[in-house]
Amino acid sequence: MKTKELIWAIITLSEKELRRFLRIWVQTLVPPAVTTSLYFVIFGSLIGPRIGAMDGFDYIQFMIPGLIMLAVITAAYSNVVSSFYGVKFQRAIEELLISPMPNWAILFGYVVGGVARGVMIGVIVFLVSLIFYPNFEIQNYGLTILVLFLTSIMFSLMGFINAVYADSFDDIAVIPTFVLTPLIYLGGVFYSINILPDIWRNISLANPMLYVVNTFREGMLGSSDVSIPLALGMMVGFIFLFTAICLYLLHKGIGIRQ
Amino acid sequence: MSEYALEIIGLKKVYDNNVEALKGIDLKITKGDFFALLGPNGAGKSSTIGIISSITNKTDGNIKIFGVDIDQNFPKAKSFLGVVAQEINFSQFEKVEDIVITQAGFYGIPKEVAKARCKNLLKKLSLWDKRKDQARNLSGGQKRRLMIAKALVHEPKLLILDEPTAGVDIELRRDMWEFLSDINKKGTTIILTTHYLEEAEQHCNNIAIIDEGSIVENTSMKELLSRLSIQSFVLDLENEIQELPNLSIFDLKSEDSKTLIATLTKDDDLNTLFHKLSEHGIKVKSMRNEQNRLEELFIKLVKEKDEN
Numbered sequence: 001m002k003t004k005e006l007i008w009a010i011i012t013l014s015e016k017e018l019r020r021f022l023r024i025w026v027q028t029l030v031p032p033a034v035t036t037s038l039y040f041v042i043f044g045s046l047i048g049p050r051i052g053a054m055d056g057f058d059y060i061q062f063m064i065p066g067l068i069m070l071a072v073i074t075a076a077y078s079n080v081v082s083s084f085y086g087v088k089f090q091r092a093i094e095e096l097l098i099s100p101m102p103n104w105a106i107l108f109g110y111v112v113g114g115v116a117r118g119v120m121i122g123v124i125v126f127l128v129s130l131i132f133y134p135n136f137e138i139q140n141y142g143l144t145i146l147v148l149f150l151t152s153i154m155f156s157l158m159g160f161i162n163a164v165y166a167d168s169f170d171d172i173a174v175i176p177t178f179v180l181t182p183l184i185y186l187g188g189v190f191y192s193i194n195i196l197p198d199i200w201r202n203i204s205l206a207n208p209m210l211y212v213v214n215t216f217r218e219g220m221l222g223s224s225d226v227s228i229p230l231a232l233g234m235m236v237g238f239i240f241l242f243t244a245i246c247l248y249l250l251h252k253g254i255g256i257r258q
Numbered sequence: 259m260s261e262y263a264l265e266i267i268g269l270k271k272v273y274d275n276n277v278e279a280l281k282g283i284d285l286k287i288t289k290g291d292f293f294a295l296l297g298p299n300g301a302g303k304s305s306t307i308g309i310i311s312s313i314t315n316k317t318d319g320n321i322k323i324f325g326v327d328i329d330q331n332f333p334k335a336k337s338f339l340g341v342v343a344q345e346i347n348f349s350q351f352e353k354v355e356d357i358v359i360t361q362a363g364f365y366g367i368p369k370e371v372a373k374a375r376c377k378n379l380l381k382k383l384s385l386w387d388k389r390k391d392q393a394r395n396l397s398g399g400q401k402r403r404l405m406i407a408k409a410l411v412h413e414p415k416l417l418i419l420d421e422p423t424a425g426v427d428i429e430l431r432r433d434m435w436e437f438l439s440d441i442n443k444k445g446t447t448i449i450l451t452t453h454y455l456e457e458a459e460q461h462c463n464n465i466a467i468i469d470e471g472s473i474v475e476n477t478s479m480k481e482l483l484s485r486l487s488i489q490s491f492v493l494d495l496e497n498e499i500q501e502l503p504n505l506s507i508f509d510l511k512s513e514d515s516k517t518l519i520a521t522l523t524k525d526d527d528l529n530t531l532f533h534k535l536s537e538h539g540i541k542v543k544s545m546r547n548e549q550n551r552l553e554e555l556f557i558k559l560v561k562e563k564d565e566n
Contacts, residue, residue, distance in 0.1 A: 001333050001337070001366050002366065004366065005365070005366020005367075006366060007366075008363060008366045008367070008368055009363060009364050009365070009366045011363070012360055012363025012364060013363070013364070015360075015363075016356075016360050016363075019352075019356070023351070086349070087349065090346075090347070090348070090349055090350060091343075091345055091346070091347040092347055092348050092349045093347075094311075094313050094341075094343060094347040095347065095348065095360075095361055095364065095408070096364060097311070097312050097313050098311045098312065098313070098336065098339065098341050099336065099361075099364035099365055100332070100333035100334070100336040100337045100364075100365060100366075101333075101364055102333065253315050257312070257313060257314055257315050258273065258308065258313070258314040258315065
């Protein structure tokens, strides 16, 4: 394909992905806003004042970066896993396989969809959080936006790998329910690992979600339990690794071609 | 540039369950041909089409589309190809026009150009009124026509039609064939698989019959049909007859008082038959083949292969 044609093909697939989740906005954009509002009401406004400060911040203020990450990770992952598995299930994947689009362009289009939904959800949850904590100020805009994008890219790629291997709708729910959600909840969304006993603190350091949540918290609040260069390096490393896996799967046609 | 639209050389496919779907087939289809690829269910037609369109991985062999080897320059080879698959393969929740325009976009066609082509195709395929409908609300025949629009929007030089008229009613089927014959006349090479053998006989110039992963016949439609040693015709008579006329040189049977079945050998002449009937005061109102000729040959060839 010529460069112009390739650019147009990528724009087309990206647009299709955006259209898909915007068409069903009640299912894709509203639920995180509702769930986050409930978290803020229950844990922030009702229980939060009894907990007191966490790492020197109001509890509701401490929770905001964690809840945004929770929503962003879930949105980016589920967007790509459900969309790509959906096209496999409906055989619409053939539209792409028959076309001259290279594999990397197909992957890029799906990641754009996941990142767009992840970032959009991040902004929505942040706006909801301002209703409950209007004086919130972001400390480092550059780091916050960088982590928002890196996280969305990383989990979009993970969602893609899950979708490639999925053979049923059960398969696309297993990883988010039994792996991602527990790791995110135990990854410092609701607490600082400094309050844990040493043994649990050390175990928590092996949870990759901790690095994602804390790097984002560093950007928003200027406070983190982990080394920021290490966390950013890990995220970039995982993005390269997952990209390589996705391209290998597409090249071999695993889960896609007979 | 090659004189062939499609060249298949030693194509093999063995599935993970060790089923050998293709046993090294060779096939050449010339540019501008209307070609029938026929075979019973499970013969290897869909595997062949799947490999050409890269939905299925091949085990061995080579494929060239307009001289471009799919292993050397897959994007270029694919840009020549349009495929109407047997199964519905578009998102059922998207609007009809979005499906066609998006497919054009995957080939790098700008939206404005795609919109104009989409309008033209949807009008020709009687889907223009449905352009704003979600695809899931279309009837079976409309979905098949949408598949054709989708496959043609990038103006491919080689079009593969895998059972294109399944579920399409007679009137629309006729319109569809007119449309496909027209694009064939304008230069698009067409490969057709169908279970309606009269359609293949009517439209295709050349034919290959595949069975159990091997090509059992590959020739021109005319040559294949000329191999028929006998043909049976149904003759509808203008008036009732009381008894069967005795025409010694022809094998005649009476279906009812106004219908005769005449079986002719290769050397028999229809004019002589009509002349003889006329001598007996019998006028023929209309005539048709008793059975589809291609169907007869198809069954014979597949049976022979099974016996061997």
